[in-house]
Amino acid sequence: MTKIRVAxxxxxxxxxxxxxxxxxxxxxxxxxxxxxxxxxxxxxxxSSQNLGIPTISCSNREVGEAGFLTNICRAENIxxxxxxxxxxxxxxxxxxxxxxxxxxxxxxxLPKYGGKGMHxxxxxxxxxxxxxxxxxxxxxxxxEEFDSGRIIAQFHxxxxxxxxxESLEVKISYLEQSYFPVVVQTTLxxxxxx
Ligand code: GRF
Numbered sequence: 787m788t789k790i791r792v793a794x795x796x797x798x799x800x801x802x803x804x805x806x807x808x809x810x811x812x813x814x815x816x817x818x819x820x821x822x823x824x825x826x827x828x829x830x831x832x833s834s835q836n837l838g839i840p841t842i843s844c845s846n847r848e849v850g851e852a853g854f855l856t857n858i859c860r861a862e863n864i865x866x867x868x869x870x871x872x873x874x875x876x877x878x879x880x881x882x883x884x885x886x887x888x889x890x891x892x893x894x895x896l897p898k899y900g901g902k903g904m905h906x907x908x909x910x911x912x913x914x915x916x917x918x919x920x921x922x923x924x925x926x927x928x929x930e931e932f933d934s935g936r937i938i939a940q941f942h943x944x945x946x947x948x949x950x951x952e953s954l955e956v957k958i959s960y961l962e963q964s965y966f967p968v969v970v971q972t973t974l975x976x977x978x979x980x
Contacts, residue, residue, distance in 0.1 A: 789817045790974055793864045795872035796823055798906075800830025802870035802891060802962055807837045809967035815975065819862050824849045824874050849874050856883045866974055869928060870966075873905055876928055888928040889973060891966050893958045895940055896924040900933030910954045913945070920944050921954060923961045925969045939969045 792810065796803045803821055810816045821834040822842040831841045848854050856879050859867065867880075869890040876888060892900060894909045899921075904912070913921045922942040927935035941964075943957040 787815070789813075790815055790865045790978065791819045791863055792816055792970075792974075793819055793859055793862065793867045794821045794834075794870055795867060796821060796828065796830040796870045797825050797873040798828055798830060798871045800828065800833050800871065801959065802966055803830050804833050804837065805963055806868060806870060806967050806970065807834060807839055809971070811837070815978075816971070819864055822855075822858070824872070830871075846874065850877060852877055852879050855880045859884065867928075868970055871905075875932065876930075878930055881928065881930060886927055886977075889938065889970060890926055890928050890933070890935070891962060892924045892926065892933050893921075893962070894924065895920070895922045895942065896926060896933055896937060900924075902932050904933065907951055907955070910951045910958070914949060914951055914954060917947070918945055921958065923958060923965070925966065925973075938973055939965070941965050 794803045794806060807818050810818050818839050820840045820842055821830060822844065823831055824844055824846050826843045831843060834841050855877060867884055867888045894913060899909050899912055920942050922940055924940050925938045929935040941961045943961060945954065
């Protein structure tokens with residue numbers, strides 16, 4: 787059977803992109819076709835290359851242009867796009883071309899703590915400032931607005947008054963590393979069999 791071709795988009799460190807690449811390495815059903823970043827100096831590019839995955843570096847202007855990302859993904863015969871710390875809005879034409887085939891990982895329990903500017907430490911800072919007793923991660927489909935597509939799965943962690951932005955970051959990273967690749971795998975395989 788032909789493998790499902792996955793593109794990963796990432797803007798930063800890439801701990802989740804690397805985790806996905808490792809998880810899908812030598813997988814029977816999937817292959818990571820490339821990692822694309824809108825930041826030429828994003829560490830995710832080098833980490834991915836070190837794992838033998840081709841990378842594509844683009845400017846913010848390019849990734850916002852209608853047709854640009856869609857053309858790349860079509861040319862590479864991509865089936866699914868996974869956003870792993872990708873910080874740009876996805877253009878409408880790409881969402882239409884890959885309807886319900888783009889997945890994002892968010893480091894909080896959506897619909898709380900989502901939307902423009904809610905990424906990375908900003909999220910954890912807001913969660914701690916509001917003295918939440920829990921946080922977690924959300925895996926969801928991507929639509930035209932930041933963090934508002936249909937939720938696929940959520941995983942929780944508890945917080946107490948001693949938690950800091952740093953300790954919350956550790957808890958969230960643990961959940962992401964433990965669950966994200968498995969949720970991606972299940973979602974993609976379920977759709978293949980629908
Ligand atoms: C992760 O916390 C993810 O939930 C969010 O961006 C962060 C990316 O981290 N979307 P990394 O680049 O994968 O280390």
